[in-house]
Amino acid sequence: MLFEPYEDELNYIAKIHKYNSKDYTIIRLTDTMLNKGIIDANVFVRDVLKKYGVFDFSTLNNGEKELIKVQFIGKRASFEAKMSCYKAKTRGDERFWVYGKEFRGQVKSGHLIYITVAPETYKVIIINLSVERIDEIRLSTVFGADKINESLTRLVPGIKQIASQGYHLNFKGAGKIAPKDAGDTLEALLGIKTNNQKSADFEGVIELKSKISKTLDTLFTLRPQFDGTPIADFEPNDRSRVSAFARYYGYESDKHPDMCSLYITIGSEYAPQNNQGFYLEVNENDRTVEIRKIENSGSHKAGYWNFDDLENELHLKHPATLWVKAESRMNGNIGEFKYVEAELTRSPQFMTFISLIKSGEVTYDWRGYTTKDGKYSGKNHGNAWRVKKKQRNKLFGSSEIIDLL
Structure with missing residues (x-):
């Protein structure tokens, strides 16, 4: 599934990309995702994680999962959390979810989240594109000059x-x-x-x-x-x-x-x-x-x-x-x-x-x-x-x- 950003979200992506040169992907959150705690790890999510050596979904068997570090970055709240990467037991569908009340408190249905990888730590970074924007000083601190x-x-x-x-x-x-x-x-x-x-x-x-x-x-x-x-x-x-x-x-x-x-x-x-x-x-x-x-x-x-x-x-x-x-x-x-x-x-x-x-x-x-x-x-x-x-x-x-x- 491909997710189309709104104009203000596109402008935010443009600002982020003055500092982030790594690949990224975006996902529009839905009620089903939030209620079930399940997000499909589509080909673009899998590619970003694999390309930078964070995680390779192909190493999992059906029913297996692995936890990786993720950093949520927002204007009013920034925190570290765990992201569960797993394959469903039956059909082996690739999925992921970010654990914790802090994450749920920062996202709502309809929000567009931006997923990339930190420049040196190879930790997943998530930014909510649908809420208050981070200033450029903070972005340069996270991603570099x-x-x-x-x-x-x-x-x-x-x-x-x-x-x-x-x-x-x-x-x-x-x-x-x-x-x-x-x-x-x-x-x-x-x-x-x-x-x-x-x-x-x-x-x-x-x-x-x-x-x-x-x-x-x-x-x-x-x-x-x-x-x-x-x-x-x-x-x-x-x-x-x-x-x-x-x-x-x-x-x-x-x-x-x-x-x-x-x-x-x-x-x-x-x-x-x-x-x-x-x-x-x-x-x-x-x-x-x-x-x-x-x-x-x-x-x-x-x-x-x-x-x-x-x-x-x-x-x-x-x-x-x-x-x-x-x-x-x-x-x-x-x-x-x-x-x-x-x-x-x-x-x-x-x-x-x-x-x-x-x-x-x-x-x-x-x-x-x-x-x-x-x-x-x-x-x-x-x-x-x-x-x-x-x-x-x-x-x-x-x-x-x-x-x-």
């Missing part, structure tokens, strides 16, 4: 100076403006080398994104896996399977004659966004996101990503992201860019990423072509996960406008 803000003090002055200078020549030189040119030019002006590194562009903590078009925002590139799919049977060499995918499922196009082209956007089953019969499906049991291909009366798995790989890539690429809006014009045969607005986002929420895949607002673009047979030869333009700009702020726990003027 705002490292992203420290990097911003070095990055933003440079971007402001660039913005104040008006239009800048396209770094690549003469020719038609390409979608990536605004970003490449900004990085060149800042003295940042353009490369394909997996970590964030600036000091490893701030990703820079700049564009002029109204296209979707690119999040990251990550190729799918193909074990157990028709592509694995078609192409035994795993390194060639991305090209094989275009050859196996591609179509002929006038733009690339005598080639197999595949230029599609893949969305959810109810918003597939392509005419080739592909859609994305979240398989929570297997902890994967699958590319499904409709065929005859059913569908088959054509590729997939593991949750862990997607989450790692999302957090590695976007600890914080500065989205810089640019305006463009042609000056003779060379393009020029002016940088006019900036927005900082941080702390992407993986459970929201999965939710947006289900709703069709996060999609996967396949962009490339290859030869029809023999040696693979063609071009892959960087298949990427992308999000609609209007939904971007849902994905990130924190968002703020940076004034460039």
Whole structure:
């Protein structure tokens, strides 16, 4: 189950994430949870506890439980308690509960609780997002200094100076403006080398994104896996399977004659966004996101990503992201860019990423072509996960406008 924060709760999460860089999850409490003393340990709760070495539910047998330390942090009450992690005796459902009258006294039905792990003690931290907020001094004491803000003090002055200078020549030189040119030019002006590194562009903590078009925002590139799919049977060499995918499922196009082209956007089953019969499906049991291909009366798995790989890539690429809006014009045969607005986002929420895949607002673009047979030869333009700009702020726990003027 995915829990949608209200606007004031989102603002509180944004404040917390100035200081907490660790993963988190949220749970909306219900009467049933409080009356029975039972909360389902969904995949996101289990992931947070396991990732940071706090507890692994898979080590339990049915009927077994283990107690772990938890710290509740509030404005008027902070205390330590015990959290029971257990599997039900019959079906083995994973569950948890926080013991003690103090916890029950701080939460009510409808409250949204935030669950994360302390930076060094590897103790669970719970914050009630629906009541009085903790001030930033207390948050910095609990989670440490705002490292992203420290990097911003070095990055933003440079971007402001660039913005104040008006239009800048396209770094690549003469020719038609390409979608990536605004970003490449900004990085060149800042003295940042353009490369394909997996970590964030600036000091490893701030990703820079700049564009002029109204296209979707690119999040990251990550190729799918193909074990157990028709592509694995078609192409035994795993390194060639991305090209094989275009050859196996591609179509002929006038733009690339005598080639197999595949230029599609893949969305959810109810918003597939392509005419080739592909859609994305979240398989929570297997902890994967699958590319499904409709065929005859059913569908088959054509590729997939593991949750862990997607989450790692999302957090590695976007600890914080500065989205810089640019305006463009042609000056003779060379393009020029002016940088006019900036927005900082941080702390992407993986459970929201999965939710947006289900709703069709996060999609996967396949962009490339290859030869029809023999040696693979063609071009892959960087298949990427992308999000609609209007939904971007849902994905990130924190968002703020940076004034460039």
